[in-house]
Amino acid sequence: xxxxxxxxxxxxxxxxxxxxxxxxxxxxxxxxxxxxxxxxxxxxxxxxxxxxxxxxxxxxxxxxxxxxxxxxxxxxxxxxxxxxxxxxxxxxxxxxxxxxxxxxxxxxxxxxxxxxxxxxxxxxxxxxxxxxxxxxxxxxxxxxxxxxxxxxxxxxxxxxxxxxxxxxxxxxxxxxxxxxxxxxxxxxxxxxxxxxxxxxxxxxxxxxxxxxxxxxxxxxxxxxxxxxxxxxxxxxxxxxxx
Numbered sequence: 001x002x003x004x005x006x007x008x009x010x011x012x013x014x015x016x017x018x019x020x021x022x023x024x025x026x027x028x029x030x031x032x033x034x035x036x037x038x039x040x041x042x043x044x045x046x047x048x049x050x051x052x053x054x055x056x057x058x059x060x061x062x063x064x065x066x067x068x069x070x071x072x073x074x075x076x077x078x079x080x081x082x083x084x085x086x087x088x089x090x091x092x093x094x095x096x097x098x099x100x101x102x103x104x105x106x107x108x109x110x111x112x113x114x115x116x117x118x119x120x121x122x123x124x125x126x127x128x129x130x131x132x133x134x135x136x137x138x139x140x141x142x143x144x145x146x147x148x149x150x151x152x153x154x155x156x157x158x159x160x161x162x163x164x165x166x167x168x169x170x171x172x173x174x175x176x177x178x179x180x181x182x183x184x185x186x187x188x189x190x191x192x193x194x195x196x197x198x199x200x201x202x203x204x205x206x207x208x209x210x211x212x213x214x215x216x217x218x219x220x221x222x223x224x225x226x227x228x229x230x231x232x233x234x235x236x237x238x239x240x241x242x
Contacts, residue, residue, distance in 0.1 A: 054135045054163055055240040056117075058144060059128045062176075062230040065193055066156065067098030068119040069146035073133040073163075075112045080143040080159050081211050087179040091145070095155040095179035097192050097199045098122075098147040114139035122149070132242075135163050144174075144237060149193030150228050152182040152203060154214045156235045169240050173233035178215070180208035186221030196222070 056071045072080070080103075081091055090102035100118050107116045117131040123146060133142065142161045148154040157177045164170060178184070183206035188196035190203040217229040 052135050052165070053132050053242040054142065055238075055242060056131045056133065056142065056144065057128050057238040057240065058123065058131070058146070059236045059238075060123045060125050060234070061236060062148065062234040063125050063228060064148040064150055064154075064230060064234070065125070066123040066235070067094065067147040067149055068100060068121055069123060069129050069131065069144055069156075070094070070100050070103055070107075070116065070118045071131045071133055071142060071144045072107045072116045073114045073135045073139050074107070074110075074141050074143065075138045076141055076160060077112045078107075078110070078141065078143070078160070080107075080145060081157055081177065081179075082159070083177075083211050083213075085210055087181055087211050091155075092153070092179055092181045094145060095147055095153040095177075096182060096202065098149055103145070119146075135241075140165070142239060146235075148176055148214075148230070148234065150191060150196065150223065151193075151214075151217070152184050152186070152190055153179040153207075155179060157211075158237055161237075161239070163239055163241070165241065167241070169238060171236060171238050174235045174237055175232035176214040176216075176230060176234045178208060178212050180210045180212060183207050184215075184220075186217060186219070186223045188222040191223075 058069050060066050081087060087095060090106050093099040093102050104116055104118055107113045115133040117133050119129045119131060123129045140163050142163055144158045145155055154176045156174050158174045183203045185203045189198055190201045192199035217223050217225045219225045
C-alpha cells in the first residue's frame with residue numbers, strides 16, 4: 001500500500017538558507033566525530049510503556065564517504081521519499097550537502113513518527129554506524145538515509161521498511177538514489193565531499209526533477225569512476241530487535 005504522507009513538497013529554484021545551511025561541513029577530516037562506530041544521537045524520542053528498541057546497523061559497502069545517517073521509526077503513512085516523485089526540500093538538503101538538520105526536525109515533530117536517531121559523524125567506506133530507535137504498535141516502519149558526499153545529489157535510502165517483531169534480525173541491501181534536484185555534472189564546483197569541498201553550490205539546469213536509482217559516476221566531470229563510482233547496493237542495513 002502506498003504511503004499517504006510524503007514528507008514535504010519538491011522544491012524548484014535556488015537553494016534557501018533555511019536552518020542555516022551555510023554552516024561549515026568538513027568531509028576532508030571525516031575520520032573524526034562520534035556515532036560512526038557504534039555511537040548515535042537520538043532525538044525526538046517519545047517515552048511510552050512496552051516499547052521495543054531496534055538496533056539499526058548501517059554498513060558502507062561503497063568507496064564513498066556517507067554523511068551522518070538518519071534513521072526514523074514511524075507508521076506506514078510516512079514516506080521520506082517516493083521513487084518517481086520530487087524530493088522534499090529537507091531531503092534535498094541532505095542529498096546535496098549532507099545537511100540533516102531540516103529532515104531531523106521535520107521527522108521529530110511529526111505525529112506519525114515515533115523516534116529519530118542521527119549518527120554523530122560521517123560513515124567511512126567499510127565501516128558500520130549503529131543507531132537505536134524505539135518501535136511499537138503502529139510505529140513499525142523504519143526509514144534511513146544518508147548522502148554519498150562525493151556526488152551532486154546521491155543518497156542511500158531505505159523507505160518504509162516493515163519491522164517484523166517475530167524476526168530477531170532482518171537484513172536489507174540498499175541502493176543509491178538520485179534525488180533529481182541537481183544535474184549530475186560531476187564537477188567539483190558543486191560537490192561537498194573530497195576532493196572537492198564545495199557545499200551549498202547547486203547545479204540545477206538539467207536536473208531530473210524526481211527521485212530515481214542513481215546511475216553512478218561516469219567520469220564526465222572532475223571525478224574518476226575508479227575512485228568514486230559504486231555498484232549497488234551501497235549499504236547493508238541490519239535491523240536487530242532488542
